Amino acid sequence: MAIYTIHINEETKSVTADEATPLLWVIREQLGLMGTKYGCGIGQCGACTIHVNGIPVKSCTLPIDAVGDGQKITTIEGLSEDNSHPLQKAWITAQVPQCGYCQSGQIMQAATLLENNPTPSKSEIKQHMNGNLCRCGTYLRIIKAIEIASGKKELTTL
Template sequence: MRLNVNGTPREIDVEEDMPLLWVLRDELGITGVKYGCGAGLCGACTVHLDGVAVRSCQTFAADAEGTEITTIEGLGTPEALHALQAAWIAHQVAQCGYCQSGQIMQAADLLSTTPAPTDADIDAAMSGNLCRCGTYPRIRAAIHDAARRLQEV
């Protein structure tokens, strides 16, 4: 099977029904994608397929073939952070940090379709991403900040 992950073509030999989460983590060593619940309910495993947020624990490897897969590692780099990553740092969103890659990937999907989201837009888009530490007010503030940063570019 051929996958394009973070702009790099990759060939893997896995069962077609293997969850993309395990392909990314176990087969390709891309560990920014986190296992949370395995049922698509928490959002920790969120990645983009062709720019749209999906739960990688509920996406089969075969369904990702022919798409552009983007993980948190492909969103920005330490030298060139994505506006969301910079805003996350500025607003000190992360506490334990476990959910953050999924949160950021979901927020990136939101900002791609709604460049100036309201609180209600953010709450609706992010409602499926759980944070056990409860940093939701900081998440919302960081998304607003990132939206402003992206509009300035």
């Protein structure tokens, strides 16, 4: 067991954990940030996607030991305070979620695409999002929402 200081959602937290503990479980069970989900534990589904220094990372396979001092972690709770991120607004407009379980991960994954490529093509969206599974099959609405957020589709109310 070791004590780690981590910077998450603009706050500094101290946690005690085994060095191999996946960051996912620290985020959820110790810090109580429940928006980041467990889906597979092997980096295959993307339900646990967070940002580490602005890069999308699957937190279920990232040991706490790898995010020491200075690394900036963002979870869905830190993306905006009030659902005001353009992707969150677009997700609501396109009525994307069904069961909703994978959607935090989807949005976190999509956010890093728009950071680097504000107007991605459809194939760039698919390529970037391919590691995030959705069992309800909301993929077409995810694409639509990303296009809305990128200004490629009109932001119309439902």
